[in-house]
Amino acid sequence: MASIKQRADGVWRARYRDADGREHARHFKLKRDAQRWLDEVTTSVITGQYVDPRAGEATWGEFTRAWMDRQTWTAGTREAAQTAIQSVPWKGEGLGTVRPSAVQSWVTGETKRGLAPTTVRTRLNYVQMAFRAAVLDKVIPSSPAIGIKPPRVRKAEATMKILTVDQIRAVLDAAGDFRPFVEVCLFAGLRLGEAAGLQLGDVNFLARTIDVRRQVQGSTIATTTVVLPKYGSERTVYVPSELMTVLSAHVAAHGLTEPDEPLITTPLGRLYNRNTAGEEWRRIREATGLPAELTLHTLRHTFASNLIASGCDVVTVQRALGHAQPSITLNTYSHLWPSAEDRTRSATAEFMATILDAGESAERSRSGP
Known part of the structure; x- marks a missing residue:
């Protein structure tokens, strides 16, 4: 009325x-x-x-706490979302008072503070998700985060690093007891958490396969947990006999017998986490003189680049890496696939070589012995 x-x-x-x-x-x-x-x-x-005019009076902190409690996120995702939610300057303000200019200023400030563009984009994504949820709940009429410009991310071809053959040999020589961990990342394309979560039963030595069924999350002993892999990352990786030989020797040396035993652990028998695996990689990097931008994840990029260089198609690489969609693979590694120009040049070179070889053969036949 x-x-x-x-x-x-x-x-x-x-x-x-x-x-x-x-x-x-x-x-x-x-x-x-x-x-x-x-x-x-x-x-x-x-x-x-x-939208009830009074609904927007709920503060950002009040709304996002209730919103996050409703999510079925993994611990890692929840931690990333919490960091993003807490980084905004309007935590105590009503949702209805936040303006697009405030959101854009926050993004700009995070960038100027030195955060990587990908990190700022991730934080903005969580903030946008929260505002969209507020719109759906009729708390605010529209999201002030729509159309906010995130910082530009450098192209993959400019930032992605791939290990050379000499660097790979140096890394393996310096890896020591950490070598099996390095090898499952390098020759099976596993992520850090996936390699840390491997169990003996995940390795089929006769079929030469590794099943990715779980991952380790957390940065410290206290926060280390074993969870399901990222969505769409469950997979079976087909690996060479040489990697099976390495893992077989590792299993024998450590006396592993039970299927649910962790495959690769720290010297103290604990699961590797982000910090402990990172410490091992830094040790290897210092021993080999590798630059700081080469991270443990570089091993996975190197694995993918080898598949592409060997002629594997997008879907094959996607399945090996455990990407949920082929588009993720293309967005990350498209620059490694030969371009149309490369294929045209290669095909024409082969055609030209065939014609010239045939012409030289005919000339030799006419000239006689």
């Missing part, structure tokens, strides 16, 4: 009751302005866009 009445002081009072029976009112100098406001409210109700 809605109405417009003029008060004794000449001001027009427009009011309506929402679906819960609560009254909302505003005052206007002109009747047409009051009527326009009521018309806008009526339209929003009819189109399903109505």
Whole structure:
């Protein structure tokens, strides 16, 4: 129910009751302005866009706490989301008061603070998710994070590093007891957490396969947990006999017999986590003189680059890497596949060589012995 009445002081009072029976009112100098406001409210109700004006008073902190409690995220995802949610400067402000300019200023500030563009993009993604949830819950009419420009990310071909043959040999020589971990990342393309989560039963020595069924998350002993792999990452990787030989020797040396025993552990028998595996890699990097931009994840990139160089198609590489969609593989590694120009040049070179070889053979035949 809605109405417009003029008060004794000449001001027009427009009011309506929402679906819960609560009254909302505003005052206007002109009747047409009051009527326009009521018309806008009526339209929003009819189109399903109505938002209680008081709903936006909920603070960012209050709403996001309840929103995050409803998510079925892994511990790692929850940690990343929490970091993003807590990094904004409007934590104590009402959702309805946050403006697009404030969101853009936050993104710009995070970039100027020295955070990597990919990190800022990830944080913005979580913030946008929270605002979208608020819109769906009719807490705010629209998201102030729509259209916010994230920092530019350098192209993969400019940032991705691949180990050379000499560097690989040096890494393996310096790896020591950490060598099996390095090799499953380098020759099976496993992520750090996937390599740390391997169990003896995941390795089929006769079939020469490794099953990726779990991953380790966390950076410290206290936070280390074993969870399911990233969505779409469960897979069977087909590996060479040489890697099976290395893993077989490792199993024999450590006396592993039970299928659920961790395959590769620290010298103290604990699961590797982000910090302990990172320490081992830094040791290897210092011993070999590798630059700091070469990380443990570089081993996985090197694995992928070898598949592509060997002529594997997108779907084959996608399945080997455990990407949920081929588009992820293409977005990451498209620069490693031969371009149309490369294929044209190669095909023409082969054609030209065939013609020239045939011509030289005919000339030799005519010339005789």
